[in-house]
Amino acid sequence: MAPMNPPISRTTLTGAELKAMLEENLERTFAADPYAQMGGYIKRCRGLTAFVKLENPKGQRLDRLLVGDRPVEPEADYPVAFVTAQGVPERYGRDRRTLDIDTVGALESWFADHTPGETDLPASVLII
Numbered sequence: 001m002a003p004m005n006p007p008i009s010r011t012t013l014t015g016a017e018l019k020a021m022l023e024e025n026l027e028r029t030f031a032a033d034p035y036a037q038m039g040g041y042i043k044r045c046r047g048l049t050a051f052v053k054l055e056n057p058k059g060q061r062l063d064r065l066l067v068g069d070r071p072v073e074p075e076a077d078y079p080v081a082f083v084t085a086q087g088v089p090e091r092y093g094r095d096r097r098t099l100d101i102d103t104v105g106a107l108e109s110w111f112a113d114h115t116p117g118e119t120d121l122p123a124s125v126l127i128i
Contacts, residue, residue: 005104006083011093013080015072019062021092022050026061030054043087046127082128 013021021043028038051064065072072078082088083103090096101109 005102007098007102008081008083008106009087009096009098010079010081011088011096012077013088013093014074015065015076015078016074017092018048018072018078018080019065019074021088022065023059023062026052026054027058030061031058043128048128080128087128 025043027036029040029042031037047067049064049066050062052061053063054061056063067078080088080093081099088096
């Protein structure tokens with residue numbers, strides 16, 4: 001992420017979109033048909049906890065999905081920050097915009113005011 005220094009973007013996802021996007025990601029990684037596998041990485045998120053059952057069929061791998069300590073509600077809106085379209089593909093979300101800060105600038109700003117390991121972001125802000 002940092003060597004390429006992409007800009008940070010944000011969007012708003014519904015709980016249903018969040019679940020669909022993560023199910024898609026799990027299928028691309030763990031498809032039963034190896035020709036359907038498109039990569040070996042599961043999305044890394046901050047503020048989101050996913051309980052998965054990898055042995056389940058396509059579209060049924062997410063057992064529970066939480067934002068903070070609360071279940072994701074299908075109709076609720078969740079603000080999401082991400083870098084690159086791989087973080088949140090174009091077909092998901094609304095009010096998408098690229099912010100006026102890049103990854104390295106955000107890291108520099110964060111560490112100027114915080115010690116490593118410290119966080120003060122609210123649990124309701126997801127970073128994908």
